[in-house]
Amino acid sequence: MKAVSAEEAVAMIPNGASIMVGGFMGVGSPERLLDELVRQKKSGLALISNDAAVPGKGVGKLFEGAQVSRMIGTHIGLNPKAQQQMLGKQISVDLIPQGTFVERIRAGGCGLGGVLTPTGVGTLVEDGKQKIEVDGKAYLLETALRADFALVHAFLADYAGNLSYALTARNFNPVMAMAANTVIVTAEHIVPVGVIAPDHVVTPGPLVDYIVANG
């Protein structure tokens, strides 16, 4: 684990990179990294995030300057900019069920090729997918999802990179921290090793590549 500034962290992300960003309607998103992505005008991003948040919050900020060219998520209905860009075909959006979304990321982080889920059987979601029967019940094969970078927001990070999360700001963050080549973390508080008790560590330090220094 290495400590970096937000500027240095985002400078590592090339245009066109795939980024997983934690957060649910902007709650639990790494706002400082998103602000810096806007400031450095990174473009052509493939965004993997649950939703498009709202304008000015969380990943919603990336749609104002049309920095996203492709999105995989579950819901974009509360961000009019994202809706416009999808309907205007400026971005391609792959909308998938939320449980499938998180399981595909989990699979990507856990060395699995994919998962079998009953969700989506008999709906538009099954188009083009392999259907597999197990013990008489139909499932869809949903393949694993990984990204170049995971941008994660924690509540506590210690100097060794161990992370814990707060309340509903946890959401997709710990799952995404498993599923990217490079994991960059912002935290509300950076604390000495030992402050987070071993039983309370949710994301173990070796998963984290960079922590963005506070202050």
Place this chain on the structure above:
Amino acid sequence: MDAQTIIARRVAQELRPGNLVNLGIGIPTLVANYVPKGLNVFFQSENGLIGTGPIPEQGMAHPFLTDAGGRPISALPGAATFDSAMSFGLIRGGHVDITVLGGLQVDAGGRLANWMIPGKLVPGMGGAMDLVSGAKRVIVAMQHAAKGKSKIVARCNLPLTSARVIDLVVTEMAVIAFPDGKATLLETAPGLKIAEVLAVTEAELDIPDKVPEMKF
């Protein structure tokens, strides 16, 4: 009583002690206001919380404690938080007793469409497909008709949320169940005749010998 209140109060009567319940956005959210006193139920919010409580008082909201719409909520004693994989494991794994969702259409076979209107409204399905696939009981809480058109249709022409047959639809006019996949009128709203319900229902309904009125 207005339409939304009738629906929310009637749905609340379906809750049983100890149930783990997920409420969708809109009318379903109102159900929490009518839980019978002393009935211990747990509400799940799919963004990672069991034990959601009422909207906090002015100045007491926490930015990291929100519902699935991103609005501030509170947590009751005994609440638990978890990540999204656990949250949807609970949902898909059959650990949620009741899911209450809004609907665009429910058809005579008990199938639900509630996530998109092609060409018009494409917000995404969020957690709806997992909830309908995985919850033990699926209750749809919606107005009986929209702009004079029945939402209880012969066959859904909007994209389905799931192939699964739902358990119950509660509208401001009627309670309809789907035993053996056949729409059956269970109750009418107070003061409403069966014929009045049928007049605004596109789907064919089975009418049992006794169809009581909703009781509040």
